[in-house]
Amino acid sequence: MxxxxxxxxxxxxxxxxxxxxxxxxxxxxxxxxxxxxxxxxxxxxxxxxxxxxxxxxxxxxxxxxxxxxxxxxxxxxxxxxxxxxSGNLGGREGQAARLAAYHEFRSRFAEWFYVAEEHATAKSRKSAHLEHVESLRLKSIDRFAWVFCAVLDFQSAWKDTPACDLVGAIFFHVADWVDEIDDSELPIPEELARRDVKEEIAEVSAELHLLVCEGLSM
Ligand SMILES: [Zn+2]
Structure with missing residues (x-):
């Protein structure tokens, strides 16, 4: 050849x-x-x-x-x-598991975030229907469980890498916001309703993506 x-x-x-x-x-x-x-x-x-x-x-x-x-x-x-x-030279399966864990995290996170935003929007309206808000809250808790598992999987696949810490940071940042919405009375305070959490995590999400590409040598 x-x-x-x-x-x-x-x-x-x-x-x-x-x-x-x-x-x-x-x-x-x-x-x-x-x-x-x-x-x-x-x-x-x-x-x-x-x-x-x-x-x-x-x-x-x-x-x-x-x-x-x-x-x-x-x-x-x-x-x-x-x-x-490090520790990954020649580890094909390891790379596949890492990529899969990243995909899983991204999709679970997106689902959770979408519902959390819906919940926040519904809870910011004075005219909100309590039942509607409650159903979104429950949906958000359900999505939370999925994303939490995805975070744990990601962290085990990407153990001892900077990506591992970044995923934790993104997750807890959003989780804090979700908690704040949960704990606030309806309608939620103006500054909370207007807060752009997506923008807050934009930079760190981009950094995570780069680290993942680098880690996978893509
Ligand atoms: Zn030389």
């Missing part, structure tokens, strides 16, 4: 990861080449987790079987660049 070129988008990501410099911290030389941690002749594919940017000197020292840099050391350099890869 002929060795194909490293696709340009993948190449760019590997270069960006190392700041377009040799990934060995004490070296940092330029220009850089893309090196395979496990040789291409063995893996026969180009994968982000197996690629690292090296200057020609470090690349040659690494490729030399009698050279000073072994594969374990090179893996550690890669993990240092990208801590989310």
């Amino acid at each position: 002929r060795r194909p070129k490293v696709p340009s988008e993948l190449r760019r990501r590997v270069l960006i990861e190392a700041g377009h410099r040799c990934a060995i911290p004490a070296c940092k030389a330029t220009p850089v080449e893309i090196a395979h941690i496990v040789p291409w002749s063995k893996v026969r594919k180009h994968e982000f987790k197996n690629l690292i940017a090296l200057c020609p000197t470090c690349h040659a020292r690494f490729d030399d079987p009698r050279g000073p840099i072994d594969r374990k050391a090179m893996r550690q350099y890669k993990v240092n660049l990208n801590p989310l890869l």
